[in-house]
Amino acid sequence: AARRNLRSAIIAPSLACLFMALTLALLRRELNARRVAEGHLALLLELGDLLQASRTLDEAYEVCRKYLPRFFEGSAGVLALLDTGGAVVTRASWGRSSSEHVPHGFAVDACWALRRGQPFASEAGDGGVRCAHVGAPGADALCLPLAAHGEQIGALSISSPPGTAAKLRTLAESVGEQVSLALGNLILREELKAQSIRDPLTGLFNRRYTEETLERELKGAARSKAPVGVLMIDVDHFKRVNDTHGHDGGDLVLKAIADVLRARTRGHDVVSRLGGEELLVILPGASLEAAEEKAEALRAAIAKLELSHRGRRIEVTASFGVSAFPEHGSHGAELTRAADQALYTAKRTGRDRVVTAAAPATATALSLN
Numbered sequence: 411a412a413r414r415n416l417r418s419a420i421i422a423p424s425l426a427c428l429f430m431a432l433t434l435a436l437l438r439r440e441l442n443a444r445r446v447a448e449g450h451l452a453l454l455l456e457l458g459d460l461l462q463a464s465r466t467l468d469e470a471y472e473v474c475r476k477y478l479p480r481f482f483e484g485s486a487g488v489l490a491l492l493d494t495g496g497a498v499v500t501r502a503s504w505g506r507s508s509s510e511h512v513p514h515g516f517a518v519d520a521c522w523a524l525r526r527g528q529p530f531a532s533e534a535g536d537g538g539v540r541c542a543h544v545g546a547p548g549a550d551a552l553c554l555p556l557a558a559h560g561e562q563i564g565a566l567s568i569s570s571p572p573g574t575a576a577k578l579r580t581l582a583e584s585v586g587e588q589v590s591l592a593l594g595n596l597i598l599r600e601e602l603k604a605q606s607i608r609d610p611l612t613g614l615f616n617r618r619y620t621e622e623t624l625e626r627e628l629k630g631a632a633r634s635k636a637p638v639g640v641l642m643i644d645v646d647h648f649k650r651v652n653d654t655h656g657h658d659g660g661d662l663v664l665k666a667i668a669d670v671l672r673a674r675t676r677g678h679d680v681v682s683r684l685g686g687e688e689l690l691v692i693l694p695g696a697s698l699e700a701a702e703e704k705a706e707a708l709r710a711a712i713a714k715l716e717l718s719h720r721g722r723r724i725e726v727t728a729s730f731g732v733s734a735f736p737e738h739g740s741h742g743a744e745l746t747r748a749a750d751q752a753l754y755t756a757k758r759t760g761r762d763r764v765v766t767a768a769a770p771a772t773a774t775a776l777s778l779n
Contacts, residue, residue, distance in 0.1 A: 450581060453480060454481075454585065456477075457477045457588055457589075458592065460473045461473055466596070466600075467501075467593065467596050470592060471502050474489050475502040475503075478502065482504075482570065482581075482582070484570065485505055485578070486504060487503065487505060488500050488502070488503045489564070490564050490565055490567070491563055491593065492518070492562065492563055497518075498516050516542070521541045521567070523554055524562060529552065529554045529583065532544075532550070533573070534548055534573075541553050543567065544569060549572065550569070550571065550573065550575035551568070552568045552570070552578060553565055553566070553567045554586045556586055556590035558590050558594020558598075563593060563597060564590075564593075566585070566586045566589065607619040609682075609683040611661060611665065612664055612668035612683050613668065614672075614683045614689070615680055615682040615683075616682065617684045620680060620682035620684065620692070623680050623692065624638075624640070624742035624745070627680075628735055628742060628745075630694075631694070631695075632735075632740065636694070636695050637700075637735060638694055639692075639693035639696035639700060639733075640690065640701070640734065641690065641693070641701060641704065641730055641731070641749065642689075642730070642731040642732075642733075642750050642753045643671075643690065644688055645663060645687035645689075645726070645728050646727045646729055646761040646762055656719075658719065659720075659724060662717060663724060663726055666717055666726070667689070667726070668681070668683070670708065670711050670712055671689065671691060671708060674711055680692040680694075690746070691708075702732050702766055705730040705732050708728075709728060709730055709763070712727065712728045713726070713727050729761050729765075730752075730763070730765070731749040731751065731754070731755070732749060733746075733752065733767040737769055739770070749767055
């Protein structure tokens with residue numbers, strides 16, 4: 411009895427201490443988990459605020475580059491969005507990219523999450539199905555489709571140490587929801603903006619945007635004493651094209667010429683469709699001579715187009731009128747009027763040519779000196 415009492419006196423406190431130690435360990439783990447969750451929540455709110463405050467997609471991509479690694483420490487990942495051509499293009503990445511062999515993006519069919527429209531995970535070394543765009547099977551992989559306004563917009567792909575994909579899923583879904591909502595709103599905003607300033611057929615800028623931009627460029631040129639070139643363009647015999655090949659043929663011609671103008675002008679040049687077959691190009695920083703050279707190069711490129719519609723060849727040429735600041739005026743209306751008069755001369759004297767506007771007889775054009 412004494413021995414039993416002694417054993418009880420020794421074992422009972424030991425068990426109590428063990429129980430207390432286990433309880434403290436569980437509490438500590440719970441507190442750590444709660445602390446981590448609170449940290450993620452605060453970080454998630456911060457991410458959401460910055461994304462909502464972003465004015466452009468590029469700003470939002472930069473926010474994602476800085477914040478996503480903070481959610482998934484020790485992992486690598488890619489944020490990729492669908493482009494207009496249907497490809498998935500990488501917009502932000504961190505760590506050793508989980509798609510190193512396709513750093514610029516991947517095809518939609520390469521991602522099971524995008525195919526199925528729901529998260530897809532694969533564990534390291536399990537020999538199961540894996541997305542074709544993720545790296546070697548030595549790590550867990552988790553892909554989540556991103557959707558906004560009822561449409562898929564991209565995917566979030568995370569490559570993490572073995573045995574961690576399942577633990578990351580809830581957090582990744584929360585981050586993905588925040589990112590997709592903000593990016594979806596920005597995409598929609600940019601689409602609406604593009605619709606308000608772009609011609610729907612050619613994708614060129616429309617008349618209203620062009621008129622506002624020309625005045626703005628001229629004000630800046632006057633301050634910096636820089637030239638601005640203006641090209642007025644008209645497709646030759648466009649009515650004949652429509653009558654012969656139908657409006658589909660006419661649309662084909664306009665799109666082809668728009669492609670030529672975009673490909674052979676600088677990124678800060680403004681290429682516009684004013685209406686019908688009338689086009690205009692603003693060349694900031696281009697002198698009258700440089701504008702003439704550009705017009706001749708564009709005219710020659712258009713004349714070399716080889717177009718056909720329903721098996722019938724379409725011959726395409728265009729006439730150009732050229733004006734420039736300060737030689738032909740200091741306001742947009744003056745420059746476009748001078749270029750339009752030169753264009754009329756080009757069409758009247760044979761078409762498929764470049765004519766430069768005459769200097770105004772009584773103009774008080776601003777001097778660059």
